[in-house]
Amino acid sequence: MAVTDAAIDKIKGMIVSGELAPGARLPKEADLAERLGLSRNSLREAVRALALINVLDVRQGDGTYVTSLEPRLLLDALSFVVDFHRDDTVLEFFQVRRILEPSATGMAATNMDDADIVELKAILDALPEDPSIEELVANDLRFHQFIAKGSGNTVLSSLIESLSGPTTRARIWRGLTQEGATAKTREQHTAIYEAIAARQPDIARAWATVHVAGVEEWLRRAL
Incomplete structure (x- = not known):
């Protein structure tokens, strides 16, 4: 599995398990990367990919959040x-x-x-x-x-x-x-x-x- 795919899978796991609920803010990039055993670059790529499919919402200067995960979105x-x-x-x-x-x-x-x-x-x-x-x-x-x-x-x-x-x-x-x-x-x-x-x-x-x-x-x- 590619490194970015593995990173996506780990973030998905946190959401599916309920650890990150809809509307929740992701931990700081450095903390999350260390916790998941990922490089910060891999984590960024995963976040970009999940933002493209409306799973994550990257808010400049604020942080990254899980979206509402509504079917329409x-x-x-x-x-x-x-x-x-x-x-x-x-x-x-x-x-x-x-x-x-x-x-x-x-x-x-x-x-x-x-x-x-x-x-x-x-x-x-x-x-x-x-x-x-x-x-x-x-x-x-x-x-x-x-x-x-x-x-x-x-x-x-x-x-x-x-x-x-x-x-x-x-x-x-x-x-x-x-x-x-x-x-x-x-x-x-x-x-x-x-x-x-x-x-x-x-x-x-x-x-x-x-x-x-x-x-x-x-x-x-x-x-």
């Missing part, structure tokens, strides 16, 4: 990584969406409160009658992310949000080339909303599956 690094997808793997991202989003939509039908339902309707109504491609994609992202958040599962919501990047390009492509994409999106979003508002998780899940699978199938033919 940790999975933010995933969204950075998936942006490097290739066009020949975008279908695989849609397959993952087809697994995750219907489950989140079904959960949202059970867990959203009345205020959430009202806000979801407002998002639906915010789409202009004749939207540009950018407006259509932005509204679509907002609609799906709000539903994912409404599932009540922060890990699931963060995973879905992380997958938005690679699929945005496909949404734009579809909007530019498929006739009737706007009307179909509006129709399916309305069906999803109505199922959630009626507290019908099975129907909401089914419509979400139809919606994501429709984009996936169009993309499969286009590629």
